[in-house]
Amino acid sequence: MRVLKIAALAAFAVSPVSAQGIGIGIGAYPGFKTTVTPMNNGVYEVAVSGSSAPVSYWCGIGDFAIRTLRTKATQRIYIVRAYEKGVRTVQFSLTPPDGVDTTPGYSVTVKRVGENMSAGSAQGYCFDNFLDFGFR
Structure with a gap:
């Protein structure tokens, strides 16, 4: 029985699912x-x-805002420089950009300056990926 428990524990420890679930600090x-x-x-x-999926960027800034900056989950996060294909980065701020419509849209995007969501909603995309089986 003891050997069976050790074998089961070893199999779980090296499985990709458990390796992904453990994470390596903020940003992994x-x-x-x-x-x-x-x-x-x-x-x-x-x-x-x-990945270049919009939820990846929102996950990163949402998690950073809550864990590192210690913002409340209700804090709005705004895109101040949208995604550019060659650069593959997005710039965010906790304050809205001047002179831009900040009415949230209905889709998750990183291609519009002023697009925003709460830090809690953004961080929520980090947890959605635990069930992602690689279908993109």
Whole structure:
């Protein structure tokens, strides 16, 4: 019985599902990794490797805002520089950009300056990826 328990524990420890679920600190998520870099004037740049899906960028800034900046989950996060294909980064801020419509849209996007969502909603995309089986 003891050998069976050890074998089951070893199988779980080396399985990809458990390796993804453990994570390696802030910025490590299943399927992709985000890097958040503070810029000037309260702007944060998010770079993603392993994915270019909009939810990857929102996950990165939402998680950073709540865990590192200690914002409330209701804090709005705004895009101040939209996604550019060659650059593959998005810049966010906790304050709305001047002169831009900040009415939230109905789809998740990183291609419109002024697009925004709450930090809690953005961080929620980090947890959705635990059930992502690689179908993109």
